[in-house]
Amino acid sequence: MIGKQELIDFERRIGALYEDGKLPYPIHLSGGNEDQLIEIFKEIKQGDYVFSTHRNHYHYLLAGGDPDKLERRIMNGKSMYAFNKDVNFLSSAIVGGCSTIAAGTALALKRNKRNNSVWCFIGDGGEDQGHFYEAVRYVDGQNLPCTFIIEDNDMSVETPKRERYGVSSEIQWPKCVRRYHYKHTYPHIGTGKWITLDDKIVGEGSSF
Amino acid sequence: MKYKDAVRESMEMLAKEENAVFIGYNLAFGSKGYGTLINVPREHIVETPVAENLMTGLAMGLSLEGIRPVLIFERHDFMLNALDALVNHLGRFEELSDGEYKMPVIIRAIIGGTKPFYPGPQHVQDYTNVFRDILSFPVSNPQTSEGIIRLYQEAQRSDRPFMIVEKRDLYDLNV
Numbered sequence: 001m002i003g004k005q006e007l008i009d010f011e012r013r014i015g016a017l018y019e020d021g022k023l024p025y026p027i028h029l030s031g032g033n034e035d036q037l038i039e040i041f042k043e044i045k046q047g048d049y050v051f052s053t054h055r056n057h058y059h060y061l062l063a064g065g066d067p068d069k070l071e072r073r074i075m076n077g078k079s080m081y082a083f084n085k086d087v088n089f090l091s092s093a094i095v096g097g098c099s100t101i102a103a104g105t106a107l108a109l110k111r112n113k114r115n116n117s118v119w120c121f122i123g124d125g126g127e128d129q130g131h132f133y134e135a136v137r138y139v140d141g142q143n144l145p146c147t148f149i150i151e152d153n154d155m156s157v158e159t160p161k162r163e164r165y166g167v168s169s170e171i172q173w174p175k176c177v178r179r180y181h182y183k184h185t186y187p188h189i190g191t192g193k194w195i196t197l198d199d200k201i202v203g204e205g206s207s208f
Numbered sequence: 209m210k211y212k213d214a215v216r217e218s219m220e221m222l223a224k225e226e227n228a229v230f231i232g233y234n235l236a237f238g239s240k241g242y243g244t245l246i247n248v249p250r251e252h253i254v255e256t257p258v259a260e261n262l263m264t265g266l267a268m269g270l271s272l273e274g275i276r277p278v279l280i281f282e283r284h285d286f287m288l289n290a291l292d293a294l295v296n297h298l299g300r301f302e303e304l305s306d307g308e309y310k311m312p313v314i315i316r317a318i319i320g321g322t323k324p325f326y327p328g329p330q331h332v333q334d335y336t337n338v339f340r341d342i343l344s345f346p347v348s349n350p351q352t353s354e355g356i357i358r359l360y361q362e363a364q365r366s367d368r369p370f371m372i373v374e375k376r377d378l379y380d381l382n383v
Contacts, residue, residue, distance in 0.1 A: 081304040090305070097292065097293075100262045100266065100268075100293065101268045101269040102265075104266035104271075107269065108270045108274075112275075131261050131293075134262035135262060
């Protein structure tokens with residue numbers, strides 16, 4: 001499995017390409033959750049499915065996806081859309097979008113008596129979606145081989161829970177849902193720096 | 209042949225595939241898909257909650273493991289709950305994944321009946337043209353029994369999503 005420093009270096013390299021103006025696309029970089037993810041991916045077996053989000057680079061690399069293939073995708077504007085059938089990896093840039101699909105694949109694995117599982121990563125922003133509730137209740141009730149991991153950086157786009165809901169307390173989900181907390185080392189989008197693109201100085205998200 | 213009998217025969221044809229699964233609510237119980245699934249064995253049916261986005265996600269997820277889903281919506285009105293799954297996911301994954309993932313989901317999109325009881329504006333809406341506008345896969349609306357049988361055969365051969373719009377008001381007609 002890819003190591004912590006290689007993960008950090010991969011995102012630094014992508015961030016540098018972005019800051020050099022070589023990447024005229026939105027990028028959502030991972031950072032600050034390397035240790036937690038490495039522990040989780042030790043449980044993920046060959047043949048398991050991994051569903052990810054717009055912030056998918058770490059998941060893809062830890063699932064065993066080819067780094068060069070990922071970099072090519074990112075250079076073609078598909079940072080938010082990492083797929084790799086060799087390692088059963090899918091993602092969606094629609095917040096919470098993969099949760100019900102993950103439930104369906106888990107249902108298929110159970111029906112086909114396959115000894116594999118599904119792992120679905122979402123943020124605490126994805127947790128806000130009703131689609132997530134539908135998927136969790138179904139997986140829990142039907143006892144399907146699917147684990148949802150809430151990657152909780154207390155941030156939906158750039159807004160913490162207390163501002164979104166009035167409280168920062170957490171919902172208690174059934175046992176198919178796990179949560180880890182981390183402090184994200186990059187902004188929601190981009191690297192937080194202004195860059196020059198087509199001779200214009202531009203920024204994204206909190207760099208405005 | 210009645211339109212409804214053409215649908216029922218088409219479902220029996222699809223159910224002959226060992227890996228076929230019919231997904232939705234009121235399929236194994238109640239009306240059994242308005243009577244169109246009466247001859248489909250129970251093990252081919254995944255009875256779901258009334259949660260249209262979940263139903264669609266289940267169909268997509270099942271298709272990744274070689275299962276052939278037939279996703280059944282009783283009414284267009286209720287399908288609107290599934291638009292994120294249909295438009296952003298089912299209709300986009302092949303393109304987003306550079307062709308690595310195809311999802312051959314067959315969708316039955318039924319327009320609610322107006323007779324003998326008129327159920328009002330949230331149960332009879334026809335969004336066929338809207339679906340054609342926003343979905344990136346075929347949407348067919350056969351008006352005859354022959355068309356029903358031909359299009360379900362075509363859908364079965366396809367390796368991509370395929371939507372067939374049925375009109376409940378035609379069910380009891382010899383068309």
